[in-house]
Amino acid sequence: MxxxxxxxxxxxxxxxxxxxxxxxxxxxxxxxxxxxxxxxxxxxxxxxxxxxxxxxxxxxxxxxxxxxxxxxxxxxxxxxxxxxxxxxxxxxxxxxxxxxxxxxxxxxxxxxxxxxxxxxxxxxxxxxxxxxxxxxxxxxxxxxxxxxxxxxxxxxxxxxxxxxxxxxxxxxxxxxxxxxxxxxxxxxxxxxxxxxxxxxxxxxxxxxxxxxxxxxxxxxxxxxxxxxxxxxxxxxxxxxxxxDINKEEIIKGMNTxxxxxxxxxxxxxxxxxxxxxxxxxxxxxxxxxxxxxxxxxxxxxxxxxxxxxxxxxxxxxxxxxxxxxxxxxxxxxxxxxxxxxxxxxxxxxxxxxxxxxxxxxxxxxxxxxxxxxxxxxxxxxxxxxxxxxxxxxxxxxxxxxxxxxxxxxxxxxxxxxxxxxxxxxxxxxxxxxxxxxxxxVYTVSNNTVYTHLYMANEAELSLNNSTILLKQETNYPWSGNIKISLKVDQTTNFTMAFRLPDWCHSYTIKLNGENVDYKISDGYAYITKDFKNSDLIEINLEMEIHEISANPHIKDDLGKVALQRGPLVYCLEESDNGDNLHLIKLTKDVKYECEYDPNLLGGIAKITCNAKKLIVSDNWNDDLYIADAKAPKYENKKITFIPYYSWANREIGEMKVWINKDI
Amino acid sequence: MxxxxxxxxxxxxxxxxxxxxxxxxxxxxxxxxxxxxxxxxxxxxxxxxxxxxxxxxxxxxxxxxxxxxxxxxxxxxxxxxxxxxxxxxxxxxxxxxxxxxxxxxxxxxxxxxxxxxxxxxxxxxxxxxxxxxxxxxxxxxxxxxxxxxxxxxxxxxxxxxxxxxxxxxxxxxxxxxxxxxxxxxxxxxxxxxxxxxxxxxxxxxxxxxxxxxxxxxxxxxxxxxxxxxxxxxxxxxxxxxxxDINKEEIIKGMNTxxxxxxxxxxxxxxxxxxxxxxxxxxxxxxxxxxxxxxxxxxxxxxxxxxxxxxxxxxxxxxxxxxxxxxxxxxxxxxxxxxxxxxxxxxxxxxxxxxxxxxxxxxxxxxxxxxxxxxxxxxxxxxxxxxxxxxxxxxxxxxxxxxxxxxxxxxxxxxxxxxxxxxxxxxxxxxxxxxxxxxxxVYTVSNNTVYTHLYMANEAELSLNNSTILLKQETNYPWSGNIKISLKVDQTTNFTMAFRLPDWCHSYTIKLNGENVDYKISDGYAYITKDFKNSDLIEINLEMEIHEISANPHIKDDLGKVALQRGPLVYCLEESDNGDNLHLIKLTKDVKYECEYDPNLLGGIAKITCNAKKLIVSDNWNDDLYIADAKAPKYENKKITFIPYYSWANREIGEMKVWINKDI
The missing domain is CATH 1.50.10 (Glycosyltransferase)
Incomplete structure (x- = not known):
């Protein structure tokens, strides 16, 4: 078998x-x-x-x-x-x-x-x-x-x-x-x-x-x-x-x-x-x-x-x-x-x-x-x-x-x-x-090529009765544009299935510059057709910045959001934003901007926005607790988010993924 | 000496x-x-x-x-x-x-x-x-x-x-x-x-x-x-x-x-x-x-x-x-x-x-x-x-x-x-x-009787050249009314100093029903005079409910308040309020009511108010994280606070002192 x-x-x-x-x-x-x-x-x-x-x-x-x-x-x-x-x-x-x-x-x-x-x-x-x-x-x-x-x-x-x-x-x-x-x-x-x-x-x-x-x-x-x-x-x-007659432990305490x-x-x-x-x-x-x-x-x-x-x-x-x-x-x-x-x-x-x-x-x-x-x-x-x-x-x-x-x-x-x-x-x-x-990146089954991950590569994939060469070009995870070009010896009928990421709320799929029929199942777009040599599929996954909210049963994230752009979750670091990150909050009308910075942390798309930072000294001197405090005052502050994976590559400091947000 | x-x-x-x-x-x-x-x-x-x-x-x-x-x-x-x-x-x-x-x-x-x-x-x-x-x-x-x-x-x-x-x-x-x-x-x-x-x-x-x-x-x-x-x-x-030649430890690991x-x-x-x-x-x-x-x-x-x-x-x-x-x-x-x-x-x-x-x-x-x-x-x-x-x-x-x-x-x-x-x-x-x-309750020095704590008692206190009998009557901590009556053999000049609690923002002090002169120093009201037998001092400490805010540098209390009435800090318990206490928030215009309940927890003054509880099912099915969530919905909920000291005297459940509050 x-x-x-x-x-x-x-x-x-x-x-x-x-x-x-x-x-x-x-x-x-x-x-x-x-x-x-x-x-x-x-x-x-x-x-x-x-x-x-x-x-x-x-x-x-x-x-x-x-x-x-x-x-x-x-x-x-x-x-x-x-x-x-x-x-x-x-x-x-x-x-x-x-x-x-x-x-x-x-x-x-x-x-x-x-x-x-x-x-x-x-x-x-x-x-x-x-x-x-x-x-x-x-x-x-x-x-x-x-x-x-x-x-x-x-x-x-x-x-x-x-x-x-x-x-x-x-x-x-x-x-x-x-x-x-x-x-x-x-x-x-x-x-x-x-x-x-x-x-x-x-x-x-x-x-x-x-x-x-x-x-x-x-x-x-x-x-x-x-x-x-x-x-x-x-x-x-x-x-x-x-x-075991010999009672000596090999890893101390593991038996408890x-x-x-x-x-x-x-x-x-x-x-x-x-x-x-x-x-x-x-x-x-x-x-x-x-x-x-x-x-x-x-x-x-x-x-x-x-x-x-x-x-x-x-x-x-x-x-x-x-x-x-x-x-x-x-x-x-x-x-x-x-x-x-x-x-x-x-x-x-x-x-x-x-x-x-x-x-x-x-x-x-x-x-x-x-x-x-x-x-x-x-x-x-x-x-x-x-x-x-x-x-x-x-x-x-x-x-x-x-x-x-x-x-x-x-x-x-x-x-x-x-x-x-x-x-x-x-x-x-x-x-x-x-x-x-x-x-x-891929699996192949039932004459279908599944694309699970987007990254530039060249692959030789075996289908039922044929072999295809597939070239993926993309600047992922910084961009959601993906070009997939095919090399086949002869026109071949098979299915290509592309993952539609959970973070992507809007996308286009084109074949040789034209709209193409696809059906969606379990989060994948399926295109079945006679593919010919040099066919070019272009997928554009709109890579917007999303505010992620956690299920309210997660106590520690209540009233907070995490930013995500494409597959990357972002965080604030002290290096960019000063200390006391917990005093920063995002406003209801926050506007995020994203810019690729080739010189920062090996090249990253950073996200910036205007936020508010609580002014401690306004209500507080050195008191630990006060009664019936007046509403806190905030200062405006421009803040910078970096991809989570890139944290702790500069000087030691605070880091935070979940950020307070006005609701 | x-x-x-x-x-x-x-x-x-x-x-x-x-x-x-x-x-x-x-x-x-x-x-x-x-x-x-x-x-x-x-x-x-x-x-x-x-x-x-x-x-x-x-x-x-x-x-x-x-x-x-x-x-x-x-x-x-x-x-x-x-x-x-x-x-x-x-x-x-x-x-x-x-x-x-x-x-x-x-x-x-x-x-x-x-x-x-x-x-x-x-x-x-x-x-x-x-x-x-x-x-x-x-x-x-x-x-x-x-x-x-x-x-x-x-x-x-x-x-x-x-x-x-x-x-x-x-x-x-x-x-x-x-x-x-x-x-x-x-x-x-x-x-x-x-x-x-x-x-x-x-x-x-x-x-x-x-x-x-x-x-x-x-x-x-x-x-x-x-x-x-x-x-x-x-x-x-x-x-x-x-x-010590004998290396056997008496308390294991304490030396580390x-x-x-x-x-x-x-x-x-x-x-x-x-x-x-x-x-x-x-x-x-x-x-x-x-x-x-x-x-x-x-x-x-x-x-x-x-x-x-x-x-x-x-x-x-x-x-x-x-x-x-x-x-x-x-x-x-x-x-x-x-x-x-x-x-x-x-x-x-x-x-x-x-x-x-x-x-x-x-x-x-x-x-x-x-x-x-x-x-x-x-x-x-x-x-x-x-x-x-x-x-x-x-x-x-x-x-x-x-x-x-x-x-x-x-x-x-x-x-x-x-x-x-x-x-x-x-x-x-x-x-x-x-x-x-x-x-x-008291200390005595420099011909002054300091009253630090308020509780009903009878005391015999020695001053420089005399002895006084002092009777304190109060229903503290449920009430801030305190009556102090004196017994002295003869009219005696001395000072009585009464603590003005940090939680009390308004008070009156009367002697035999009349206003009396006092000076305030280091949080005590000092009354110096010739006290005579049967003098009655009445102190009324207004016992309002206060929302305590913690210094914003305390991360875990940010955006939250604790209730205090008199010396007692309050908490929410699941017994009175159901589970998921973290989903409850106090509104800006919250009105608290206080009522003494002789049958609850040995007799306590409980505090009630209308609050909001987040409706999880509105935004959430079984998702752990969602993007760009709409503003959460809340249900109205009457909640009951009990004095912190009295928690965990009923069935097992959640308890929380610091409660979310709209700012």
Whole structure:
């Protein structure tokens, strides 16, 4: 049976986009070499603890060294987090996409050497995890709550598939298959196997991807098993720890996390609210959506839809960020979206994009692609500084440097991007997403080419019986004009479907300069016709500035608006507007102006307007509280908004997305 | 030398006030017997951990048992917090005030037996602390950062002075003096003594009080030394731990607290902002103000004023609560006063009242007595349920039960008052304050009787050369009418000074029905004349409803008002107003009505008004964010405010002090 895969081969897409090419280059030229130095403990940088916790290993990465020790090339102990291996795998995955985008024999050589090292570190039975191989072989698969063994395995499988796709080299796939076989041998419903799952979802994603390239159905079934077993016996993770005679914890205190943290409070298919650790949840959903697509399992897809609805209708920030609390880096409850205490981890935003992408495979609906876009253009890329060398874990919507400094409950909200973290999950996660951005642009199914994202690119897409070349030209996200030109060998009947973004309230679609018939379904405009060579489709998405209002059940946003233009959410920064941003309010009759400034923050469209700022000294001297205050006075003030993703690239200061507005 | 003490002898004041007598009775009839059961592990109650931390001892109190073991009457180990002894001392202090208010031979007998037990537990050299006597004699005074030895000693001294004042019995004073002598022998500037101080201020208060009754100047000097030494060598507490060969911690992790937590970041007299653990800070200030008064030390008094100003002008809630963050139960920074994540510990409010009271001894200014009143009537008594058996540690200004349940960073905000805590500091602290409320009503100095608080009472006050009997009649805080009648043996020239509360914008003062001359100074109206027997002073403080606005630098209160009538701050509760309190707004032309309801919450003056509630369904279906929303629609809604102190005495629900208001 041929696997139906409507994902587009990354090799066949060449990103020519001014906006995204910059990121792809930054990853290739800055992040990848930099991460390589970090992984080898050669970078002369200060690694920061992402939390104020001395238990966090932050002296060095030691990740490559761990592999060398596991491979028997060096002696010593494992250092770092138990999931340190995944740093190497995520680096390798980013390298793979980067090599797909652009050949680089030097880099490929380094990657090959890493794969050789991984092969050496793999045990005879396929087991692969340096922590357990080096320091705790007797505890393998015995402490899944905290061990991250399957999590690391999943990341390796993702990297392996990416590297194989990039280079066609089989070795990496053979290591991954051996590892997957080892897992299939140890886990499953059969007697004698472990009837369990990992504390951190990820292997389910890797196994499904490995199935697609190897066509080994066992891997898909293993992924499905992990997903369907999860939460069925919701005590499994805890009971496994109880059974281990050795009581030493691998991650201190993790066993006190509640079931929701791990999404094991009920069977996955019964879950209808997004709970617990946000990254875990979206990784689970990403796998669930992929397996639902690959197996055509309607029940799985229904579960995905329920979770998608809960996230995007109740628990997501306007930036596409998720995770309302630092405690457990987790979801909390419906409409609880505080702007200055949240987590909004970069990894979680990226994971939400993965989930959206996999849902689009089954259902081309803009409810997914709109969020995909929102997440990518806002709280994902806000994770990286414009220099490509500094990174946020936490992506707040409101920052007061005093609070970050003097209120320990906000100390996780950093005001500048540190250069590296002890737990280095976010930067490489962003690197692999940025280098594979092309994957998210199109899907192809039922003789239809779906355009989900707008960015300049050239793509070669396979339809039922033909191949088309498609060239997208645009200055997105600064302009909503998109030109798509076709190259076909012969006139071909097929459908082109274009996403009509949720932010766009007015648009035109023309074919060769003329109006064209299209029908709209699920947020896409469908044009079906005999397309001929050199056909030119011009889409003009009117890119007005919109004031976004949050559902009034979100307490923290009541009486406020956020500005959005195109896919970009905007914010005020102290650099442009002075301090006390909370004293600024937009008037009813506010007029916004937008201007592209090539010299500001790497080139951005900034928004300016006249606003009012409360004059504190008018009513107040040094009183803390006064009775029956007269109406406050305001001064006029011109203010400047910048795209959210570009904040914190100048001096330290306040930042605010949701701005008071007169109603 | 006669000690100048302008504090009024509690024995000479008889509270006849409807409002406060209820509390005094509750303490006597409910709290004291109940606490006695708890201290003896005889109460059939669930002791709750005040935090979600398994290290907190909460199985039982064991406090009396600890004394029995230390006394050699039983064998076993110490159980509970290292400062468990202070529970007994604070209970004893409350008992003492209660006995002062009303004889009770049965209770006095129990108290005597406790004192006998304490005497037995005291070591030969005067040392007294059951934890160290039982389980760690070799660590005495070696780990002051965490040991709370001097803290407990201070509480015993306060209790001893109170019990001596109540009963005239010397034994308790002799135990306290022996203990104080032991401390004086171990600490001080002399060679061979410890040049240090306790991690938790309190002994400084106890020593100053002990000085006043014993007239032993050494104790005052010891108190002064502790205060002036504090922060001079700001590493003292940490270095002492380093020197201890035994590295076992007594309070896990406390040594990672920063210097500000303990107020040792700089010398006390150089401190000008309120930092660190709020209770510690106000205890320090309470001692500082008392010692400044007793020694007439201008520099100390100046430091008190700076700290007072910082607290009351920058870091205090409208309820008189302090402590903006749960992390370290601490102050944060100026104008940082979040309403739903704060700590506002009951002990800290009570401590702020102590500080105010001691400042009034030196300076009769209403800047102190206004806050004294605010704290007592709002965030102090909110610590206790109307049944006298349930207690809050944390006194929030905004509560959403969903947040308390599902957001771990708000789990410290309880929605109902638990019956007891593992760390039982707040309930007995409140008990000793309530039973000694009479102390706060008057001070006498320079032939002037200062009336700081208004509550019905009869007092016998000593002036320069005479004694006056003074009877205050009022239905305060529900009414601002106060009648004060005098009994004097002969016509006497003296001054009566009455506080003009900050909340009162219009008032009349009459003598025997006629207008009387008075001059105003520092918020007090001074009447100086030859007073004769049966003179009747009538004060009418107009008790209007005021809308309080917070300084706009307090972000969380911008665009909101709090209602206050008389000394009482009001709030909305879900019981009266339904859920989603944040959707309610007060209109510009709002008219408030006030009505005393004897059947509501033990009898309260409730405030009602017509308000608007946003209709969510008008603009919103299930969308999380919408663009360019039309102006929201509102429904009319009659709402009911109740006094803040009385919240959480009905079913669980939302509560909110700061309410949106149209400007």
């Amino acid at each position: 041929k696997i139906i895969n409507n994902e587009v081969d990354l090799k066949k897409i060449h990103i020519k986009d001014k906006f995204w090419s910059k990121y792809i280059s930054l990853v290739k030229n800055e992040m990848i070499p930099y991460q390589w130095q970090v992984l080898n403990d050669e970078a002369n940088i200060k690694i920061e603890r992402e939390r104020n916790d001395k238990n966090i290993p932050a002296e060095k990465s030691h990740a490559i060294e761990n592999f060398k020790i596991a491979a028997g090339l060096k002696s010593g102990h494992h250092y770092g987090y138990v999931f340190q291996d995944s740093d190497v795998y995520k680096w390798l995955e980013a390298v793979s996409y980067s090599l797909t985008n652009e050949k680089d024999p030097e880099l490929e050589k380094i990657a090959d050497s890493v794969i050789d090292l991984i092969e050496l570190a793999q045990e005879k039975d396929g087991y692969l995890d340096t922590y357990f191989t080096i320091d705790a072989p007797e505890r393998k698969f015995k402490r899944l709550l905290e061990s991250h063994e399957l999590y690391c395995a999943g990341h390796f499988m993702e990297a392996a598939v990416a590297y194989y796709n990039a280079t066609g080299k089989n070795k990496v796939l053979s290591i991954a298959s051996k590892l997957a076989d080892c897992i299939c041998k140890c886990f499953g419903p059969e007697e004698g196997k472990i009837h369990g799952y990992d504390g951190h979802e990820e292997v389910e994603i890797g196994l499904a991807k490995l199935y697609v390239v190897t066509e080994n159905k066992k891997y898909l079934e293993m992924s499905e098993y992990f997903l369907k077993q999860r939460g069925k016996d919701s005590d499994f993770l805890y009971e496994q720890l109880e059974k 996390s509640e079931k929701k943290y791990f999404q094991v409070h009920k069977p996955v298919l019964d879950q209808d609210t997004a709970e617990g650790h946000a990254v875990r949840l979206v990784y689970m959903c990403t796998a669930l959506a992929d397996v639902a697509y690959l197996t055509k399992d309607a029940e799985m897809l229904a579960a995905c839809k329920r979770l998608w609805t809960n996230i995007t209708k109740k628990r997501m920030y306007v930036t596409g960020g998720i995770g309302s609390t630092v405690s457990g880096e987790a979801f909390t409850f419906d409409y609880d979206l505080p702007n200055d205490t949240m987590y909004c981890e970069t990894c979680a935003s990226v994971g939400l994009a993965f989930f959206a992408h996999n849902m689009l495979k089954s259902e081309p609906s803009s409810i997914y692609s709109n969020v995909l876009e929102r997440s990518l253009y806002n709280s994902s890329i806000s994770g990286m500084a414009l220099d490509g060398k500094h990174f946020f874990y936490v992506n707040p919507l409101e920052v007061d440097p005093k609070a970050s400094k003097y209120d320990p409950t906000k100390s996780h909200v950093k005001v500048t991007r540190p250069s590296w973290f002890g737990c280095a999950c976010c930067p490489p996660n962003l690197a692999r997403t940025l280098t594979s951005i092309g994957k998210y | 006669k000690i100048i003490n302008n504090e009024v002898d509690l024995k000479k004041i008889h509270i006849k006030d409807k409002f406060w007598s209820k509390y005094i009775s509750l303490v006597k009839n409910e709290m004291i017997p109940y606490q006695w059961q708890v201290l003896n592990d005889e109460a059939n109650i669930k002791i709750e951990r005040e935090r979600n931390d398994k290290n907190i001892p909460a199985e039982k109190s064991h406090a009396i048992e600890n004394f029995k073991i230390a006394a050699g009457l039983k064998s076993g180990h110490h159980y509970g917090y290292v400062f468990q002894d202070s529970d007994v001392y604070k209970w004893l202090e409350a008992v003492s005030y209660s006995l002062t208010n009303e004889k009770d031979p049965e209770l006095e007998k129990i108290a005597d037996s406790v004192i006998d037990l304490i005497e037995l537990a005291q070591e030969k050299d005067g040392y007294l602390d059951t934890y160290f006597t039982i389980d760690a004699p070799e660590r005495k005074f070696k780990r002051l950062l965490e040991s709370h030895e001097l803290y407990c000693a201070g509480h015993f001294m306060e209790a001893a002075v109170a019990y001596y004042n109540a009963t005239g019995k010397n034994k308790v004073l002799s135990i306290a003096s022996k203990l104080a002598d032991c401390i004086c022998k171990c600490f001080g500037p002399e060679e061979g003594k410890i040049h240090g101080y306790d991690g938790h201020e309190e002994v400084e208060i106890g020593l100053a009080k002990l000085y006043v009754v014993t007239e032993n100047k050494k104790y005052l000097e010891m108190s002064e030394y502790f205060l002036k030494q504090r922060g001079k060598d700001s590493d003292f507490l940490y270095e002492q731990l380093e020197k 607290s920063e210097k500000k937590y303990f107020q040792v970041h700089k010398p006390v007299l150089d401190q000008d902002t309120a930092e660190g653990h709020a209770v510690r800070l106000v205890y320090m200030c309470t001692a500082l103000a008392d010692v400044a008064y007793l020694t007439k030390d201008a520099e100390m008094l100046a430091a008190c004023k700076r700290l007072w100003t910082n607290i009351t002008k920058k870091r205090m809630y409208v309820t008189g609560g302090i402590g903006s963050t749960v992390s370290g139960e601490a102050f944060t920074f100026d104008y940082d006063l979040p309403n739903d994540t704060m700590y506002c510990e009951t002990c800290a409010s009570v401590g702020l009242a102590f500080f105010a009271h001691n400042m009034l001894k030196s300076e009769p200014s209403s800047i102190y007595s206004n806050v004294l009143e605010r704290s007592l009537y709002n965030s102090s008594i909110s610590g206790m349920a109307l049944d006298g058996k349930h207690f809050f540690y944390v006194n929030p200004l905004e509560v959403d039960p969903k947040a308390s349940k599902y957001d771990p960073t708000k789990s410290h905000v309880k929605v109902t008052r638990p019956s007891w805590f593992g760390c039982a500091c707040c309930p007995p602290n409140l008990a000793r304050t309530l039973t000694s409320i009479g102390k706060y």
